Amino acid sequence: MGCCKDGCRGGVDFVETPVEELYGSNSFSNAVMRERLPKNIYKEIVAVQNGEKELTLEAAEVVAVAMRDWAIEKGASHYTHWFHPLTGLTAEKHDAFISPVGDGKVLMEFSGKELIKGEPDASSFPSGGLRATFEARGYTAWDVTSPAFLKQDKTGTTLCIPTAFISYYGHALDKKVPLLKSIDALSKQAVRVLRALGNETSKRVVTTVGPEQEYFLVNRAFYEQRPDLILTGRTVFGALPAKGQEMEDHYFGAIKEKVADFMRELNYELWKVGIPAKTQHNEVAPNQFEIAPIFANSSAAVDANQLVMEALHTVARRHGMEALLHEKPFAGVNGSGKHNNWSMATDDGINLFDPGENPESNARFLLFATAVVEAVDRYALLLRASTATSANEFRLGANEAPPAIISVFFGGPLTEIFDNIAEGKARGKTESGAQIKIGVTSLPALPKDVSDRNRTSPFAFTGNKFEFRMVGSSQSIASPNTFLNIAVAQVLSEYADKLEKASGIQEAIESIIKESYSKHRKVVFNGNNYAGEWVREAERRGLPNVKSAPDALAVLIRSETVSLFEAHKVLSKEELESRYHIYLEKYSKQINIEAGVTIDLARRYIFPAATSYAGSLASDASALASIGANNAAQAKRAKRIADLSAELYDETAKLETTLAEAQGIEDPFAQAKAYNEKVKPAMDAVRVRADALEKLVAKKAWPFPGYEELLFKL
Numbered sequence: 060m061g062c063c064k065d066g067c068r069g070g071v072d073f074v075e076t077p078v079e080e081l082y083g084s085n086s087f088s089n090a091v092m093r094e095r096l097p098k099n100i101y102k103e104i105v106a107v108q109n110g111e112k113e114l115t116l117e118a119a120e121v122v123a124v125a126m127r128d129w130a131i132e133k134g135a136s137h138y139t140h141w142f143h144p145l146t147g148l149t150a151e152k153h154d155a156f157i158s159p160v161g162d163g164k165v166l167m168e169f170s171g172k173e174l175i176k177g178e179p180d181a182s183s184f185p186s187g188g189l190r191a192t193f194e195a196r197g198y199t200a201w202d203v204t205s206p207a208f209l210k211q212d213k214t215g216t217t218l219c220i221p222t223a224f225i226s227y228y229g230h231a232l233d234k235k236v237p238l239l240k241s242i243d244a245l246s247k248q249a250v251r252v253l254r255a256l257g258n259e260t261s262k263r264v265v266t267t268v269g270p271e272q273e274y275f276l277v278n279r280a281f282y283e284q285r286p287d288l289i290l291t292g293r294t295v296f297g298a299l300p301a302k303g304q305e306m307e308d309h310y311f312g313a314i315k316e317k318v319a320d321f322m323r324e325l326n327y328e329l330w331k332v333g334i335p336a337k338t339q340h341n342e343v344a345p346n347q348f349e350i351a352p353i354f355a356n357s358s359a360a361v362d363a364n365q366l367v368m369e370a371l372h373t374v375a376r377r378h379g380m381e382a383l384l385h386e387k388p389f390a391g392v393n394g395s396g397k398h399n400n401w402s403m404a405t406d407d408g409i410n411l412f413d414p415g416e417n418p419e420s421n422a423r424f425l426l427f428a429t430a431v432v433e434a435v436d437r438y439a440l441l442l443r444a445s446t447a448t449s450a451n452e453f454r455l456g457a458n459e460a461p462p463a464i465i466s467v468f469f470g471g472p473l474t475e476i477f478d479n480i481a482e483g484k485a486r487g488k489t490e491s492g493a494q495i496k497i498g499v500t501s502l503p504a505l506p507k508d509v510s511d512r513n514r515t516s517p518f519a520f521t522g523n524k525f526e527f528r529m530v531g532s533s534q535s536i537a538s539p540n541t542f543l544n545i546a547v548a549q550v551l552s553e554y555a556d557k558l559e560k561a562s563g564i565q566e567a568i569e570s571i572i573k574e575s576y577s578k579h580r581k582v583v584f585n586g587n588n589y590a591g592e593w594v595r596e597a598e599r600r601g602l603p604n605v606k607s608a609p610d611a612l613a614v615l616i617r618s619e620t621v622s623l624f625e626a627h628k629v630l631s632k633e634e635l636e637s638r639y640h641i642y643l644e645k646y647s648k649q650i651n652i653e654a655g656v657t658i659d660l661a662r663r664y665i666f667p668a669a670t671s672y673a674g675s676l677a678s679d680a681s682a683l684a685s686i687g688a689n690n691a692a693q694a695k696r697a698k699r700i701a702d703l704s705a706e707l708y709d710e711t712a713k714l715e716t717t718l719a720e721a722q723g724i725e726d727p728f729a730q731a732k733a734y735n736e737k738v739k740p741a742m743d744a745v746r747v748r749a750d751a752l753e754k755l756v757a758k759k760a761w762p763f764p765g766y767e768e769l770l771f772k773l
């Protein structure tokens with residue numbers, strides 16, 4: 060393969076290489092394992108992937124050798140256990156394959172032990188008190204459900220092994236362990252329900268996830284002149300230009316060549332590691348885009364999404380741009396989210412949310428869909444908590460964003476069927492007008508596109524999957540999926556209890572759907588979730604509307620939550636408490652940084668620029684007066700700018716005091732609340748003055764590029 064052209068990265072000329080050849084070339088996928096492992100070992104790995112057995116050291120030894128040889132053939136010198144600490148990012152510690160053989164030479168070695176388990180130590184990662192420093196060691200263990208891959212850049216190639224990260228005492232220190240446990244919990248309960256429905260063949264149920272990732276691109280030269288973007292990922296200042304997103308001319312518009320070039324390389328980078336990047340388009344806001352891969356099992360999808368986020372950054376930089384993954388990089392224009400498309404499928408290929416064409420599948424579909432409605436209603440707070448970060452707070456419940464209220468969109472035809480079942484009415488109608496009997500008659504063909512047209516629902520049924528849309532663009536999707544899985548697992552376990560005891564299965568299914576849907580239909584809403592009327596209507600329905608992230612996180616330590624997580628063996632009380640503290644701390648730290656940046660920019664950039672501009676206007680005014688010219692405009696503008704600068708000065712001082720007060724609070728919850736209720740408004744007060752000044756000060760006198768450059772030039 061040539062390695063010499065513009066499009067050449069990491070030894071693969073991706074412009075020349077046919078996609079089929081390039082795809083997965085850096086992924087130690089099942090296809091590669093099938094080819095390189097003895098039959099019995101490959102079979103064993105598949106059984107481990109399916110949760111049927113545990114990995115033995117003997118099998119690991121064989122895989123390690125095959126993995127090492129594969130990686131070295133492709134130029135790797137190092138390997139790393141790649142994991143998801145609670146920072147929400149991914150972490151890696153690289154080890155070289157080398158092992159000295161005594162005569163000044165080395166062998167390239169990698170053992171089964173090293174494959175299964177690493178000891179990255181990593182004592183600086185947040186553990187929320189789960190690790191005392193003397194036993195700070197953490198362990199990583201290979202997650203066989205997500206393929207190993209090669210990371211390549213100009214400096215070399217590294218074998219990355221997706222892993223779980225646990226403490227010396229077995230506590231989960233990452234986002235992967237609970238995810239894997241939640242998948243198991245859900246599988247167990249779903250299989251019980253399937254058995255009760257007469258399914259004897261499916262052995263396992265997996266969750267499938269396809270995240271749609273939104274992001275902004277900005278020109279790197281402008282980015283580098285914005286300390287707020289560099290340090291916080293968002294603009295803490297910035298006046299809206301005359302044009303915003305009101306024309307909606309960007310959405311699905313023709314993709315600019317510079318962006319198309321970037322997207323092409325991004326796709327190739329993702330395809331190389333076996334991530335099926337599929338869809339890309341312009342989003343609503345200017346310079347906002349989206350990329351969506353084809354869905355995968357949730358463990359692999361979580362890893363893939365982390366890699367997508369990483370690739371967005373690296374590839375954008377190669378193209379003279381910066382990718383912004385922050386949920387709200389710009390005030391006044393749309394923020395970025397991540398639509399988490401989620402479904403449940405059996406190991407033999409049945410999508411449990413596929414309405415299907417026959418009566419048997421309709422009973423299954425109606426029952427599983429009801430379980431989701433019930434889960435979303437009962438565990439709305441938990442789902443809300445899974446999206447509670449300081450950055451996402453600017454979207455959820457803020458002025459122009461989706462509200463923080465969780466509701467389910469079903470669309471007219473399905474809602475009607477469920478409503479009828481709940482009311483014991485005609486139970487819905489078939490196309491010929493006959494009554495539907497669950498599990499006896501077929502559902503009427505649902506319109507192909509049942510998805511909500513305005514796409515404002517935070518939890519929408521879209522044909523054969525549910526789309527959880529509250530998730531923030533920069534978030535790891537591990538927690539949202541973990542929480543969703545466990546909520547549905549709990550409801551299914553209750554259904555299974557009933558079904559297993561029932562004498563007549565048909566009647567039992569009917570009564571479960573009827574009872575559950577009647578009780579939880581209040582969470583179903585098919586209208587415009589962005590309308591003010593919905594907020595009032597939701598309140599009448601008694602649906603929670605938790606606007607602040609700290610309040611949302613509080614559910615993590617409630618006794619119901621602890622019982623739920625302990626019942627399904629996903630997280631212990633201790634682990635939940637540690638997470639609660641880590642997330643609160645992260646929330647406070649983030650706002651602390653933003654407030655610090657606000658003070659710094661107001662003092663050292665904006666105030667000096669504004670006052671010196673006012674001064675130059677004032678001297679212009681005197682000069683004009685000296686020749687008897689009309690100087691009213693200069694004098695007036697100079698005064699206005701000077702007055703606003705004085706306000707900016709005062710508000711900055713106030714912010715500094717408020718910030719110091721928040722910093723002094725010991726209790727993590729009280730501190731997070733102070734950042735939310737006191738520091739954020741104080742930052743806004745500074746911003747209002749600064750943004751007003753930006754509109755009055757000459758463009759060339761302003762200290763950094765504005766929204767015009769950031770949003771409309773690339």
Ligand code: ADP
Nearest residue numbers: 267268269270351352353354400401402523524
């Ligand atoms: P849109 O929501 O924009 O109409 P698509 O219908 O293409 O887009 O779906 C968006 C995402 O949903 C894609 O990542 C797709 O792979 C994923 N998806 C489709 N079917 C499933 C499924 N059964 N489980 C999980 N994700 C799915």
Ligand code: MG
Nearest residue numbers: 271398400526
């Ligand atoms: Mg979608």
